[in-house]
């Protein structure tokens with residue numbers, strides 16, 4: 001941008017720290033978990049100091065991630081209720097993925113894709129915590145029946161798959177939609193970005209009623 | 212123990228062929244429950260040969276001691292008092308331990324390359340130096356056999372004395388059994404021997420005597436001659452039709468490759484979408500509007 005664009009705040013510093021904390025722990029979990037999921041990924045255990053360390057660290061990181069994720073989700077909850085405008089926006093999805101954004105309905109702080117991601121992660125991360133505890137050696141797994149453990153390991157693998165796939169879409173979208181990453185790194189977006197992608201949210205912050 | 216590294220037919224978490232150049236004779240241990248007197252000489256021999264010492268437990272008022280398999284007790288005698296016929300008490304004594312399944316659930320579930328191997332002679336062996344202590348083998352085993360040590364977090368179980376068998380000896384328990392209730396040899400010979408024993412038992416009134424070599428796990432390399440082969444549950448809950456749990460089958464069967472492929476696909480879709488349509492930028496005219 002040649003001219004100095006007007007900026008608006010999208011994330012406060014505590015929100016950014018929280019988001020990055022969740023990001024780092026989530027990526028560590030995905031790498032350490034996938035390492036045990038398929039032999040093709042076993043080499044990832046090298047990032048964590050070998051197989052036993054990977055096995056030891058993963059669940060502890062999981063609990064830390066869970067707590068920080070829930071703190072973050074609580075901050076974002078009020079922006080993630082699905083509205084009629086979201087549904088109209090969704091109907092235009094084929095245009096949106098082709099970058100044909102003319103006359104899109106104005107939406108709030110998040111679009112419906114982001115809202116679906118929000119709820120998908122809440123469900124899968126709760127499932128991951130519960131099932132993860134059931135299969136956690138040596139502390140908890142011996143306390144559960146063998147069929148519980150078998151079910152839990154299946155639920156854990158499936159929930160992890162959904163969560164990781166969702167996050168891959170989330171990251172792809174952030175790279176695709178130019179001007180988004182700076183919201184995560186610096187907390188600001190340009191006013192034009194806010195108007196274009198989240199018109200209703202922009203109006204609210206312009207009025208000073210929201211943030 | 213990797214004395215037989217040339218003879219590995221299956222290796223945990225490994226997608227390429229294992230060193231398989233040599234084919235060894237398929238072996239089996241046959242335990243004739245009808246001949247067992249519950250002396251536990253086999254338990255002692257196992258401890259002695261493998262240099263294992265479990266903690267001295269307490270007497271729970273029954274003969275089972277130790278009460279369960281552990282990282283130090285790879286075989287235990289299970290005593291069951293049953294009345295199959297009214298008024299005729301029977302004391303069924305089963306030597307419990309790894310069955311050395313032809314289709315081992317432990318090996319299927321294990322995520323660590325080479326922590327569990329199956330030799331071409333059929334023995335399923337844990338290589339503890341590769342074990343990460345995740346307990347997946349316990350999840351996969353239909354016989355509730357592997358145990359994780361509280362000391363080192365590695366999984367242990369009966370090796371079928373793979374070290375002895377590799378040099379042409381029988382397992383320590385077989386060598387020591389004073390009644391000849393445990394015998395060892397080629398799987399074929401053991402089945403033949405079992406048939407003779409079963410014919411004998413049938414003559415003596417055990418109409419349901421039979422061989423326990425469950426086909427649900429592809430047969431086992433530890434087999435039992437049972438007086439009541441129609442009710443294996445009588446023998447301290449020996450499963451009637453053991454097989455790898457469908458949940459484990461799903462997890463380690465279709466889910467593993469399908470979900471890995473799925474993740475790869477999502478990554479490629481994201482990348483090629485970007486390459487095809489390019490970044491989503493705010494149009495120039497909107498940029499300058501404010």
Ligand code: HEM
Nearest residue numbers: 030033034036037055058059062128129132135136157160
């Ligand atoms: C929320 C708290 C979590 C807990 C307590 C937890 C716990 C566990 C445990 C105990 C295991 C077995 C291996 C080991 O002992 O390390 C495991 C495996 C695994 N975890 Fe987690 N985990 C959690 C979150 C996650 C998350 C967020 C992901 C995905 C990003 C994930 C992905 C995986 C995967 C892929 C496996 C391998 C499953 C398999 O072998 O099929 N976990 N987890």
Ligand code: SF4
Nearest residue numbers: 309310312316317352
């Ligand atoms: S009995 Fe259990 S531990 Fe032994 S080979 Fe079969 S599945 Fe593995």
Ligand code: SF4
Nearest residue numbers: 321342343345346348
């Ligand atoms: S505990 Fe060890 S042997 Fe058992 S599945 Fe895990 S890595 Fe394999």
